[in-house]
Amino acid sequence: MRVTVFGATGGIGRLVVRQLLDDGHHVTALSRSPGKLNLTHDNLTLITGELSDRSAVQQAVTGADAVISALGPSLKRSTTGTQLTDGTRTIVAVMDEQKVTRFIGLATPSLADPKDKPHWKHKVLPVMAKIAFPNALAELTGMTRAVTGSDLDYTIARITNPTDKPATGRIRSGFLGHDQVGSAMTRADIAAFLVSQLTDTRYQRAMPAISN
Template sequence: MRVTVLGATGGIGRHVVQQLLDDGHHVTALVRNPAKLSLTHPDFTLITGQLADRTALRKAVTGADAVISALGPSLKRSATGTELADGTRTLVTVMDEQEVSRFIGLATPSLADPRDKPHWKHKVLPVMAKAMFPGALRELEGMTAAVTSSDLDYTIARITNPTDKPATGRIRSGFLGHDKVGSAMTRPDIAAFLVSQLTDTRYTRAMPAISN
């Protein structure tokens, strides 16, 4: 497949790019700072630009079979603005224009899926997020709403505590109150789940929670 990756220079995005290439896919990455991704591969294309740059975004998305976004907001309390939410709305428009329907991205269990049952995370995490990371929660709410209100065939994986530990190969996924899903998950395993969604249709137009 031809896959466009956003957030390719981040801790999860780097693993997404490498796993896609290892699996034989062609990867196009849109990055604002190409110096952060020193990768040479015959099936890798690097495009410099920001999410708000419609021209660069269109170039990155055109001809793609899917878009995987490993983008996440800043956790700094001082962070303001809605750059990622605004950019995601632009992305949805460009994907629609280019007839690219498959979107795979990230969010948090602070945001509920309709298939969830009542769970402590619904009560605790939003309160913690509003108190500690209000800007990040605002961005995630905007990013998620832009995708879920669209006609895209999306899968948004909700993660709680990403870690830098080595991959375990153990991935749990499901809906809160239904399935046994924990909190911690290694970044390589998060990337593996995102990549697996290229061919796994169980969570189309859903937001599963995932963990190790």
């Protein structure tokens, strides 16, 4: 499968790229600084560019069977702007133009899925995020709405507390108030879940919460 990855040089994105290559997929990654990926592979194509560069996004998406976005906002309080929201809108528009329908991405349980039941995370996490990371929450909200408001066949994994511990291979997924899903999860297991969604049809046009 040909998969385009955005956010490939981040903590989760690097692991997504490696997992895809290990599984035999062809990967195209768009990044401002692709050298940070520090990886060469016969099935890896690196494109230098910004999310704001529509032509670069078009180049990355053309010919893809699916898109995985490991993009996530900065948690610095000094960060401002809507670069990721705007960039995600560009990705969605280009995917629509190119007839690429499968999108797999990340969000937060601060944002509810219609399949959720009332849960404490819906009340507590948004308040905490607005206080500690207001711009990050705004960006995650904007990015998510750009995707869920489209016609894409999306799966958006909601994560709470990513860690750098070794992969466990234990992945819980589901909807708040229905399923036993915790908070902490290794980045390696998050990457594995994202890649698994290329062939898993359980969460089409849904936002499952995931954890170890």
